[in-house]
Amino acid sequence: MKIIPKGLTKFNFSDNGSASVECALKMAFQYQYQCGHSRRTRFMCLSDGYHGETIGALSVGTLDLYAKIYKPMLMDTIQIEAPDCYRCKYGKCRDCCGCECFVRAEEAFAEHGDETCAIIVEPLLQGSAGMRIYPPLYLKKLRELCDRYGILLIADEIATGFGRTGKYFACDHAGITPDIMCVSKGLTGGYMPMAITITTDEIYDAFYADYSSGRAFMHSHTYSGNPLGCSAAIAVQGILQNTDVLEKAQERGVYLYARLMETFGDNPNVGEIRSIGLINAIELVEDRESKKGFDSSLRMGYRIYRNALTKGLLLRPLGNVLYFNPPLIINESEIDAAVERCAAAVREVL
Numbered sequence: 001m002k003i004i005p006k007g008l009t010k011f012n013f014s015d016n017g018s019a020s021v022e023c024a025l026k027m028a029f030q031y032q033y034q035c036g037h038s039r040r041t042r043f044m045c046l047s048d049g050y051h052g053e054t055i056g057a058l059s060v061g062t063l064d065l066y067a068k069i070y071k072p073m074l075m076d077t078i079q080i081e082a083p084d085c086y087r088c089k090y091g092k093c094r095d096c097c098g099c100e101c102f103v104r105a106e107e108a109f110a111e112h113g114d115e116t117c118a119i120i121v122e123p124l125l126q127g128s129a130g131m132r133i134y135p136p137l138y139l140k141k142l143r144e145l146c147d148r149y150g151i152l153l154i155a156d157e158i159a160t161g162f163g164r165t166g167k168y169f170a171c172d173h174a175g176i177t178p179d180i181m182c183v184s185k186g187l188t189g190g191y192m193p194m195a196i197t198i199t200t201d202e203i204y205d206a207f208y209a210d211y212s213s214g215r216a217f218m219h220s221h222t223y224s225g226n227p228l229g230c231s232a233a234i235a236v237q238g239i240l241q242n243t244d245v246l247e248k249a250q251e252r253g254v255y256l257y258a259r260l261m262e263t264f265g266d267n268p269n270v271g272e273i274r275s276i277g278l279i280n281a282i283e284l285v286e287d288r289e290s291k292k293g294f295d296s297s298l299r300m301g302y303r304i305y306r307n308a309l310t311k312g313l314l315l316r317p318l319g320n321v322l323y324f325n326p327p328l329i330i331n332e333s334e335i336d337a338a339v340e341r342c343a344a345a346v347r348e349v350l
Contacts, residue, residue, distance in 0.1 A: 003168045003241070005177040010204040012197040012217075013225035017158035017184040018052030020195035021120070023219055024180045025056045027199060028118035028152045034206050034215055037117070037150070043075065044108060044119035044151070046082035048129035051120060051156050060120050063128055078116065080108045082126060083134035086272045086283060087291055094274075099138045109149050118152035118180070123170035124276060127159050130321040131281035133274050136174035143176040152179040152203075158195070162186030162236075163246040163328055166253055166277035179203060189236040194229035249328040252335065253278040256324060259339045269350050278330070281323040282342075284350075293320045300349070308345040313338055315345075 012027070014020050025043065032040040045051075045060040052058070058067045059075035067074065081104040085094035092100060109116075123139055126132040146153040155178035160170035164186060167173055171181070180203070184195035209215040223229070240246060257275040264270045264282060271285035271293075284301065286294050294300040301317030308315050315322050324338065 003237075004198060005169060005171050005181070007177045007200050008181055008198045009201050010199050012199070012219070013230075014195045014197065014221055015193040015223040015226060015229065016052075016195050017156075017182065018054040018057045019221060020158065020182040020184055020197045021051045021057040021060070021154075021156060022054050023197040024120070024154045024182050025060065025118070026219055027197065027203065027217060028154060028180060030217065031152070031203050031206050032117040039115055040117035040151075042078055042112065042116050044078045044080060044112070044116050046121055046126070047079050048082050048126055048132070049120075049122060050126070050128035051122070052158075066128075078108055078112045080105050080119075082129070082132070083138055084132060085134055086132070086274070094133065094135055097135065097137075099135060099141055102138060102141050105142060105145060109145055109151070113149040113151060116149070116151050118154050119146065120154040120156055123155050123157060123160060123178075124165060124173055125160050125170060125279065128318065130283065130318045131274065131279060131323045133276050133281075139171065139174035139176055143174070143178075146179075154178060154180045154182070156182050158182055158184045162240060163249055164277055164279060164325075166250050168246075170276075187236065188229060188232040191236070192226070192229040192232040193223065194226065194233050245328050249278055252326075252330055252332065253280075255332055256280050256326075256335050256339075259335060260324075263339050263343050264346070267346070269346075278328065279323065279325050281321050284320040284322070296320075304342075304345050304349045307349050308341060311341040311344060313341040313345070315342065 012023055014023055043060050047062050050061045050063055053066055055073055058070055059077055061067055062079055083101050090100040124134060143153060155171050157169050161183045171178060179200060181198045188194045207215050207217045257280055260273050260280055264273060268288050269284055271283045271288055271291050274281050284294060286292050301320050301322055305315045305317040
């Protein structure tokens with residue numbers, strides 16, 4: 001059973017997500033160079049994106065929390081304003097818009113298309129930005145734009161792959177195939193360090209030549225293709241493909257969202273509850289009408305996280321956003337317990 005998007009056929013192994021992103025960036029750059037596009041030396045990325053913490057990955061990430069101190073070391077990238085569906089500047093909603101915000105991408109491509117080798121995105125879900133979810137239509141439009149300008153599309157599926165969003169990969173929601181896809185995390189169920197950068201025959205063929213031509217992709221890490229990591233990955237994929245784990249996870253995702261809406265839907269300090277697959281995020285606000293968030297100095301999300309710990313619940317705060325990203329095998333009674341403990345922590349802190 002082939003699970004990756006159609007057209008992705010070649011695999012380069014590494015041992016963590018950041019390394020797979022570095023591999024993707026180098027691969028895209030060298031591909032363009034060897035195809036005679038030597039002017040294509042820059043990368044595009046979305047604002048508030050996160051792709052890892054190596055130098056290349058930080059360069060195409062745009063969160064100062066991780067990158068600010070290293071800016072003198074980083075590549076000069078082209079940043080596109082990312083979709084923010086909760087605070088849409090066009091007055092639209094996530095489920096009924098035409099991606100009017102995509103005009104920002106069109107402007108960037110028009111201005112910098114001839115000098116750009118690739119754009120990297122977190123498909124549908126910007127994790128570190130606060131679990132921001134944007135429509136599949138945005139990805140479809142981006143695929144078409146990349147094809148028009150000859151720019152490679154890199155999908156960072158490290159956090160979204162292997163059923164986390166309700167489908168095997170977030171790209172599947174949009175029905176598109178990226179030119180390069182990075183996977184890790186769910187690849188081995190978190191048991192062993194393992195990552196893969198996956199690409200197409202067309203890109204692979206640009207490197208395939210006699211050794212003396214110097215076209216080889218000179219990129220390798222000590223633990224690339226580690227046999228224990230590969231064994232864990234094979235075992236995990238076998239479970240995902242031969243059991244009903246993913247089907248059950250989709251059902252649990254719907255159940256978790258319903259429980260959160262029932263519990264927090266009328267809370268005046270909950271601005272939005274957003275969901276994709278089993279990932280559910282609660283955005284806390286000082287004022288629901290204006291969508292004004294709590295002052296960052298209050299560390300409201302962190303305070304609720306600390307309180308929840310005393311109740312035996314581990315949440316992850318991202319500023320004013322609390323999110324649930326539970327194991328795919330969570331059951332309804334565990335969801336009930338988690339939501340109840342979260343509600344208690346929110347009540348006590350707020």
